[in-house]
Amino acid sequence: MDDETDQETTIEDDYYTFLNISRNASPEDISNAYRRLSRLYHPDKHVDPTLKKEAEVLFNRTKKAYEVLNDPHQRAIYDSLGIRGLETEGWEIVQRTKTPQEIREEYERLAREREERRLQQHTNPKGTVTVNINATDLFSKYDEDYSDGFSNGLFSCIEVSGMSFAQSIEAPLTLRDTVTMSGQLGTQNGTGSGSINISAKRLVSSKGWVEVEVGAGNGPTFSLKAFRTLTKRLFCDGATILQFTSHGVKAGYVGTLAMQLDKHMVGYLTYRAGIQDAMSTMIVRDTSQSYTAFSIHFGLLHSFVSLNYTYKMEEKQLKLRGSVKAGTFGAFLEYGAEKKVSKHSSVSAAVRIGVPTGVTLKLRLSRASQAYTFPIHLCDEVLPAPIFYATVAPIITWTIIKKLIIDPVVKERTEREKEKQKEMNKSRMLEKQREAKAATELMKETVSRIRAEEESKKGLIITKALYGRFVYPQDRVATDESGHRDEMIDVTIPLQCLVKDSKLILHKASKSQLPGFYDPCVGEDKQLLVQYLFHTHTHECVIQDDAPLRIPVSSHKVNTT
Structure with missing residues (x-):
């Protein structure tokens, strides 16, 4: 895992951005970009020995980018997994006569073989712990019992009515075969039960799988499950279950037919x-914004209708949930929220109001593959007090915990990751910084010519361009003069060099990979400030690091009156 994380943290060259072309650029676009940079960096174009040496480095990088993107086979691999894909063990055996699609499939086969070797050395444990808490005495309507409960202490009103533990271990034998062992143990109001199951699953083809499972608990069980894709929009699964009891053998069958109704609906x-x-x-x-599920169930024991809705707030890593269910057993309304607190952890709280179940608060903590759930039964009846406290208490508790514990921990972890990223890329960034300065020096003669042409026709002239981390536009110049250095670099010359026919086009990608650019603040959010003249009028814009840019634009015009 550490090797994989280090690979993700290490900065790779982006050939598309270096050539300033889009990822769907045509062969002609690639050739034009290569010729433009070749004229700029070709060693024969420079007499000064120092510049000649620097030009040779940049020319070789330009040539390498062109060779990869101009070759459909190498480009297919590079598009899929970057430079590491080209360096994967086994790539050298791929036939050069294959199509890009066949090359992708061949690479994926090599990647699967590597993944298979990795999987054979790992297991995937998953577990859940559920603690049922009875706190109905806290909101008992009998006032005479209330004082006695509190006189003996608040916790005397709370009892653990049940607990359950479930654990599974998934052991991939190959990419097609998986063995899973799972067990469950629980107790409710003094009555315990448990079970253990072992299953073997095999991926028969890309369209289906079969699974055999045996278990023991309340008598031995045996089941055979299968899944099959029937058409592009239709698929099904089924299971046959045999349960051996003291009264004989019980058989059961479950079958599901599913259809893709549209892009988002099944x-x-x-x-x-x-x-x-x-x-x-x-x-x-x-x-990506919501999840909705509507179901109708008819059964001998009970029937019901239910509606579930989840609103996803991806930017805040928050989900708001609500559901309603009504049937022969009664009805309930449930609402709650789930918040992702880190890459592998999330917390959630939900309030369930039902008849005849009363009011229940459900708290859940998920960490990696482990989940801890705490259903707290507050009241047997639907009363305002438990509903209010069940709704407000989690919000207040979360606000306090987030402010005092989570935010400081997350901030410290983020800073630590940034420092790690900077340390890992320290030598790389020094090399990129030196390369960017050399590229800027090599561009000066070309930029002088471009600027003269643009001035003659009152075209696009870049007067100032800054790249890096800064906050307020009015502080950018002042900070330098006052001695405080924001982490940003001057990229006026590199941007002017990209101007063609009074236009500048930058594609959706990190600007740190453009010729003459480098990352002045690894791990931080960056912006690009551009001030320019067009038809002698002053324009200015600020964009995020990975945002596309096309200028001139009339909305960038600065009102000087």
């Missing part, structure tokens, strides 16, 4: 027979 039809007879249908719509 419909399911499920039938159960034997152990539990029922039929249900469900429609799920899942987009």
Whole structure:
């Protein structure tokens, strides 16, 4: 894992950005960009020995970028996994006569073989811990019992009514075969139960898999499961279950037919027979902004209708959930939120208000593959007080914990990651800084010619360009004069060098890979400030590091009156 993390942290060359072309550039675009930079960096164009040496380095880099992107085979691999893809063990055996698609498939095969070797050395443990808490005495309507409870202490009103533990270990044998061992142990109001299961799953083809499972608990069980893609929009799965008890053998069947209704919507039809007879249908719509599920269930034991909705706030890493369910057993309304606190951790809280179940607060902490759930039963009836406290208390608690614990920890971790990234790329960034300064020096003669041409026709002239981390536009010049240095560099010459026919086009990518640029603040958010003249009028704009830019634009015009 450490090697993989280090590879992700190490900065790689972006050939597309270096040539200032889009990722879907045509062969003609690639050739034109190569010829433009070749004229700029060709060693024969420079007489000074120092500049000649620097030009040779940049020319070789330009040539390498061109060779990779101009070769459909190498470009296919580079597009998939970058420079590391070209250096993967086994790449040299790939036939050069294959198409780009075949090359991608060949590389993926090599990557799968490497992944298979890695998987054979790992297991994937998953576990859940559930602690059921009964706190109904806190909101008992009998006032005479209230004082006695508090006289003995607040915690005397709270008891653990049940606990359950579930753990599974998934051991991939190959990319097609997986063995899973799982177990569950629980107790509720003094009554315990447990089970253990072992399953073997095999990926038969890209369209289906089969799984055999045996278990023991309340009698031995055996099941055979299968999944199959029928068409591009239709797929199904089924399971046959045999349960051996003291009263004989019980057989059950579960089958689901699913159809992709549109890009974001899937419909399911499920039938159960034997152990539990029922039929249900469900429609799920899942987009980047929301998740909606509507289901109707008809069964011998109970029937119900339910609606679930989740609003996803990706920028805040927050999900707001709500659901309603009604049937022969009663009805309930549930609402809550889930917040991602780190890359592998999240917390959630939900309030369930139901008849006849009462009010329950559910707290959940997920960390990597482990989940800890705490359902707290507050009241057997639907009363205002438990609903209010169940809603407000988690919000206040989360605000305090976030302010005093989570924010400082996350900030410290972020700073530590930035320092690690800077340290890992220290030598690399020194090399890029030297290369950027050399490129800027080599551009000066060309820039003088471009600027003269643009001035003659009152075209696009870059008067000032800064790249890096800064906050307020009015402080950018003042900070330098006062001695405080923001982490930014002057890229006026490199941008002017990219001007062609009174236009400047930068594509969606980090600008640190452009000729004459480097990253002055690794790990920090960066911006690009551009001040320019067009038709003798002053213009200015600020964009984020990876945002595209096309100038001149009339909205950038600065009002000097």
